Amino acid sequence: MVKVGNRVSLFNNIGKEGKVIGMRKVPTKTWHTNGTASHSWSIIIEWNDGTRSEEAVGDVMRLD
Numbered sequence: 552m553v554k555v556g557n558r559v560s561l562f563n564n565i566g567k568e569g570k571v572i573g574m575r576k577v578p579t580k581t582w583h584t585n586g587t588a589s590h591s592w593s594i595i596i597e598w599n600d601g602t603r604s605e606e607a608v609g610d611v612m613r614l615d
Contacts, residue, residue, distance in 0.1 A: 553594060558614040561606065568614065569598035575605070 573595035
């Protein structure tokens, strides 16, 4: 589970590292057979080079 304050990297760009500074709910439009998913998460990351980006939760991995 990725939380605010964690050090993270991207699966498709492992050399890029940053820190989670926020999370935002993203409404989903997918229906499931055993109920519905009400939302997913988008993670706001401040990278080591000073830039910020918003990434899908599935594209981010936590660095230990």
